[in-house]
Amino acid sequence: MAQKPSIPKGTRDFSPEEMSRRNYIFDTIKSVFHLYGYQQIETPAMENLSTLMGKYGEEGDKLLFKILNSGDFLKDVADEDYASKNLVKLTNKMCEKGLRYDLTVPFARFVVQYRGELQMPFKRFQIQPVWRADRPQKGRYREFYQCDADVVGSDSLWNEIELLSMIDTVFGKLKVRVAIKVNNRKILTGIAEIIGAADKIVDITVAIDKIDKIGIDNVNEELRVKGLSEEAITKLQPLLDMKGTNEEKIATLSELLKESETGLKGVEELRTVIEGINDLGHNCEIDVDVSLARGLNYYTGTIIEVKALDVEIGSITGGGRYDNLTGVFGAPGLSGVGISFGADRIYDVLNQLNLYPDSVNSSVKVIFVNFGEKEAAASARMVKLLREEGVSAELYPDAAKMKKQMSYANSQNIRFVAIIGESELEQGTINLKDMNAGTQETLTPGALVEKLKNA
Amino acid sequence: MAQKPSIPKGTRDFSPEEMSRRNYIFDTIKSVFHLYGYQQIETPAMENLSTLMGKYGEEGDKLLFKILNSGDFLKDVADEDYASKNLVKLTNKMCEKGLRYDLTVPFARFVVQYRGELQMPFKRFQIQPVWRADRPQKGRYREFYQCDADVVGSDSLWNEIELLSMIDTVFGKLKVRVAIKVNNRKILTGIAEIIGAADKIVDITVAIDKIDKIGIDNVNEELRVKGLSEEAITKLQPLLDMKGTNEEKIATLSELLKESETGLKGVEELRTVIEGINDLGHNCEIDVDVSLARGLNYYTGTIIEVKALDVEIGSITGGGRYDNLTGVFGAPGLSGVGISFGADRIYDVLNQLNLYPDSVNSSVKVIFVNFGEKEAAASARMVKLLREEGVSAELYPDAAKMKKQMSYANSQNIRFVAIIGESELEQGTINLKDMNAGTQETLTPGALVEKLKNA
Numbered sequence: 001m002a003q004k005p006s007i008p009k010g011t012r013d014f015s016p017e018e019m020s021r022r023n024y025i026f027d028t029i030k031s032v033f034h035l036y037g038y039q040q041i042e043t044p045a046m047e048n049l050s051t052l053m054g055k056y057g058e059e060g061d062k063l064l065f066k067i068l069n070s071g072d073f074l075k076d077v078a079d080e081d082y083a084s085k086n087l088v089k090l091t092n093k094m095c096e097k098g099l100r101y102d103l104t105v106p107f108a109r110f111v112v113q114y115r116g117e118l119q120m121p122f123k124r125f126q127i128q129p130v131w132r133a134d135r136p137q138k139g140r141y142r143e144f145y146q147c148d149a150d151v152v153g154s155d156s157l158w159n160e161i162e163l164l165s166m167i168d169t170v171f172g173k174l175k176v177r178v179a180i181k182v183n184n185r186k187i188l189t190g191i192a193e194i195i196g197a198a199d200k201i202v203d204i205t206v207a208i209d210k211i212d213k214i215g216i217d218n219v220n221e222e223l224r225v226k227g228l229s230e231e232a233i234t235k236l237q238p239l240l241d242m243k244g245t246n247e248e249k250i251a252t253l254s255e256l257l258k259e260s261e262t263g264l265k266g267v268e269e270l271r272t273v274i275e276g277i278n279d280l281g282h283n284c285e286i287d288v289d290v291s292l293a294r295g296l297n298y299y300t301g302t303i304i305e306v307k308a309l310d311v312e313i314g315s316i317t318g319g320g321r322y323d324n325l326t327g328v329f330g331a332p333g334l335s336g337v338g339i340s341f342g343a344d345r346i347y348d349v350l351n352q353l354n355l356y357p358d359s360v361n362s363s364v365k366v367i368f369v370n371f372g373e374k375e376a377a378a379s380a381r382m383v384k385l386l387r388e389e390g391v392s393a394e395l396y397p398d399a400a401k402m403k404k405q406m407s408y409a410n411s412q413n414i415r416f417v418a419i420i421g422e423s424e425l426e427q428g429t430i431n432l433k434d435m436n437a438g439t440q441e442t443l444t445p446g447a448l449v450e451k452l453k454n455a
Numbered sequence: 456m457a458q459k460p461s462i463p464k465g466t467r468d469f470s471p472e473e474m475s476r477r478n479y480i481f482d483t484i485k486s487v488f489h490l491y492g493y494q495q496i497e498t499p500a501m502e503n504l505s506t507l508m509g510k511y512g513e514e515g516d517k518l519l520f521k522i523l524n525s526g527d528f529l530k531d532v533a534d535e536d537y538a539s540k541n542l543v544k545l546t547n548k549m550c551e552k553g554l555r556y557d558l559t560v561p562f563a564r565f566v567v568q569y570r571g572e573l574q575m576p577f578k579r580f581q582i583q584p585v586w587r588a589d590r591p592q593k594g595r596y597r598e599f600y601q602c603d604a605d606v607v608g609s610d611s612l613w614n615e616i617e618l619l620s621m622i623d624t625v626f627g628k629l630k631v632r633v634a635i636k637v638n639n640r641k642i643l644t645g646i647a648e649i650i651g652a653a654d655k656i657v658d659i660t661v662a663i664d665k666i667d668k669i670g671i672d673n674v675n676e677e678l679r680v681k682g683l684s685e686e687a688i689t690k691l692q693p694l695l696d697m698k699g700t701n702e703e704k705i706a707t708l709s710e711l712l713k714e715s716e717t718g719l720k721g722v723e724e725l726r727t728v729i730e731g732i733n734d735l736g737h738n739c740e741i742d743v744d745v746s747l748a749r750g751l752n753y754y755t756g757t758i759i760e761v762k763a764l765d766v767e768i769g770s771i772t773g774g775g776r777y778d779n780l781t782g783v784f785g786a787p788g789l790s791g792v793g794i795s796f797g798a799d800r801i802y803d804v805l806n807q808l809n810l811y812p813d814s815v816n817s818s819v820k821v822i823f824v825n826f827g828e829k830e831a832a833a834s835a836r837m838v839k840l841l842r843e844e845g846v847s848a849e850l851y852p853d854a855a856k857m858k859k860q861m862s863y864a865n866s867q868n869i870r871f872v873a874i875i876g877e878s879e880l881e882q883g884t885i886n887l888k889d890m891n892a893g894t895q896e897t898l899t900p901g902a903l904v905e906k907l908k909n910a
Contacts, residue, residue: 004567004568004784004785005503005505005506005564005567005568005784006503006568007498007499007501007502007503007506007564007568008499008501008502008503008551008552011499011500011501012499013496013497013498013499013565013568013569014496014497014498015496015569015572016494016495016496016579019494019495019496019497020494020495023495034819034847035842035845035846035847035848036842036847036849037818037819037822037847037848037849039471039474039475039818040471040474040475040478041468041469041470041471041474042468042469042474043462043468043469044462044463044466044467044468044598045466045500045554045584045586045598046462046463046466046520046586046597046598047462047463048460048461048462048463050460051460051462062525063525065501065522065523065525066522066523067520067521067522067523067554068520068521068522068523068546068549068550070517070518070520070588071517072542073542073546074540074542074545082540085529085537087527087528087529090529091523091528094523095523096463097463099500099522109460109462110468112459112460113459113460113461113462113468114468114470117470119862119863119866119867121852121853121863123849124471129500131500131501133525142501143499143500143501151852154852154853155853156852156853158825158831158835158850158852158853159852161835162835162849162850162852165839169842276832276835279832279835279836280835280836280839281839329459329460330459363492363494364489364492367492370613376613377731377734380613380616380617380731380734380735381734381735384620384735384736387490387491387624390490391490392489392490392491392492393490393492394491394492394578395613395617397576397606397609397611397613397614397617398576398609398610398611398613407574408574408575408576411574412574
């Protein structure tokens with residue numbers, strides 16, 4: 001006998017129940033993207049490796065899944081390279097394509113490739129899987145979905161405000177309590193400047209980004225190791241320790257960063273964004289947080305991160321403003337801002353809190369029991385009528401024992417079970433059981449359609 | 456400057472316009488799958504090569520995209536195999552995973568892997584891309600979507616009748632005129648038996664499957680080359696030349712195949728299926744066609760194929776009954792029947808006939824022109840209100856020249872343009888232009904919401 005089949009580690013199958021739940025999340029996010037005027041694109045799973053390599057750092061290059069050229073994959077490998085067994089050189093010659101690692105680089109490639117045809121500002125969303133050859137572990141997969149929304153070609157801060165409003169709307173609809181943290185990369189630059197360590201901005205932001213995880217003492221220790229002076233560290237403390245409302249924090253920053261032009265520009269941007277979203281109104285908590293850094297080398301203005309309040313799971317959405325996404329593909333000067341919903345983590349949050357509406361957990365609305373040829377034929381006609389009225393319905397295909405058919409209905413979580421047996425066939429009626437209410441009634445075809453359309 | 460980026464040959468990017476059209480097709484098919492009680496699953500893009508290899512014939516093995524093992528991909532390659540440069544041996548050692556080639560093998564793997572947990576009959580649908588290293592050409596891609604629906608664990612012919620009804624419903628909703636051709640593999644076996652060439656069934660079905668393309672004379676010539684006797688070919692002619700209604704064809708087959716037990720069983724199955732779908736009612740043409748073969752080695756009962764009547768494009772949907780899909784994974788005895796909608800060809804058909812409803816070609820319902828800080832703030836509040844009422848809306852993010860903003864609205868095919876300028880701001884009103892009708896009116900916020908909700 002063949003071995004029991006399996007799937008590659010770090011990948012997942014999704015059962016009907018899991019798909020209903022995931023679709024509920026994706027459909028909710030998608031509907032909000034549409035409400036906000038974002039339009040969907042899709043890009044191929046495979047990109048040229050020349051598009052992907054060098055975009056995610058040296059570590060990222062190793063985590064790309066590479067696709068062996070079809071046909072004679074050795075034909076471009078020089079004999080000396082083959083003899084050397086140099087893995088990088090061999091890969092470069094044997095593989096032209098790789099699986100996409102995120103949606104950001106393919107989007108940048110897309111914008112540059114079709115720049116002449118795209119009307120700016122271009123507001124796109126994209127919901128597709130990405131692949132990473134990471135070591136699989138709990139909550140980390142080799143294939144997972146990203147849900148990105150970005151605007152390019154507009155540097156207006158209205159875009160940031162709208163993105164915050166969109167995040168608020170998505171989590172409102174999903175009924176997940178979250179806090180949105182907001183910062184600005186220019187404030188981080190300003191902080192580095194005023195503590196006299198502008199050249200150490202990367203070290204500073206990497207360190208303070210960990211403040212939630214490791215605490216302020218360990219952050220300070222890391223900064224010392226990185227060569228920051230005690231004076232600089234002392235100057236940094238009031239910034240890390242800011243308390244109060246967003247307005248108070250903005251006022252404090254304004255004061256502390258008054259010697260840094262860039263820093264003040266960041267504070268003003270932050271103020272505009274916070275006042276803008278407050279003016280529009282929002283349901284979830286929005287916090288100014290100067291320890292927020294997220295991929296510093298990438299963002300140039302606003303930085304956004306979302307955390308679930310009721311589940312310990314890290315960031316479930318993040319994003320920000322970037323001023324040179326497309327530069328690497330030869331089209332500099334396009335500013336963009338975007339966010340990425342972490343679909344798999346949001347899925348984990350909803351599962352833990354069981355936040356799915358009831359409708360997510362059932363399949364069809366009604367199943368007709370199969371009592372044999374004539375009864376099944378009458379049932380099939382009724383099923384067809386219901387479907388024409390938009391009611392999902394099915395006929396059990398086999399005239400199996402009642403118990404087996406009921407067990408199927410039960411396992412599928414089907415609310416209504418309809419019976420056309422001998423007597424119903426004679427009378428032209430349907431016996432309908434409501435499995436939730438535990439009731440049953442005998443209905444005419446017309447009454448059945450009305451009842452199920454409104455149930 | 457960097458080279459203009461591109462994507463791998465045979466793959467495609469989909470623009471917002473293309474995505475709207477594709478989503479219209481996928482959403483229509485998906486809604487029908489749900490109406491009929493099929494439930495969605497997803498499987499990973501990457502499968503173990505041990506799952507995929509040997510399932511699609513020798514040619515298929517070559518067309519699988521294989522993924523280079525991450526890390527030291529040479530570690531399992533023996534020195535002698537490395538020295539030999541044997542491509543197949545090297546591939547086997549360097550690659551453990553491949554991209555899925557269709558949705559059928561992953562489904563079979565899924566059914567076997569979770570057999571203990573699945574309630575039979577299991578009605579699943581799956582809409583995901585597949586990858587084939589085919590030579591790219593017009594209408595043939597290296598990445599394309601398949602939309603499959605299958606039932607396993609029931610051999611009732613009600614499943615076939617329902618699938619025919621489902622096809623009829625899908626193309627009815629898409630407004631594509633089609634003919635569904637139906638045959639039964641057992642009839643083909645019967646034909647081979649009664650013409651005394653049971654051992655040549657593969658050659659016979661391969662040849663007669665081409666009758667539409669090459670004509671009857673060439674089919675006969677091919678059969679001669681394959682070693683069929685003149686007597687057998689003569690006996691075959693009335694079968695290939697059957698005329699009349701489905702009922703007449705079935706009667707003729709009954710008579711012609713009366714010496715073949717298998718053949719008669721096929722005729723009875725075909726009769727049940729045709730009578731069943733006629734009893735339910737259908738809109739599209741359904742034709743009994745004994746020349747229909749489709750992947751003979753795979754199907755064991757009913758065979759189904761759909762052709763568009765108004766576009767020359769070949770088969771746009773196909774499927775049938777298979778009795779041993781899961782046997783190759785060590786779980787024999789599960790009968791299944793399914794169909795696969797050819798999404799990319801259906802997309803081509805709808806494009807050629809321009810069958811999309813108007814709603815498919817527009818993005819948001821209304822855009823607010825941006826006249827600067829105060830006006831934009833009032834517009835943003837109005838936009839938020841509209842979204843809360845389910846109306847998709849956007850604010851142009853920059854206070855750009857009117858002409859530029861209107862050109863954006865126009866390029867996005869947005870029907871309504873709303874203006875809150877100085878005077879509207881003062882009066883608390885909105886000026887709304889209907890770009891389709893060429894009219895404009897001044898509305899209160901409440902009236903605007905009502906108008907756009909119902910537009």
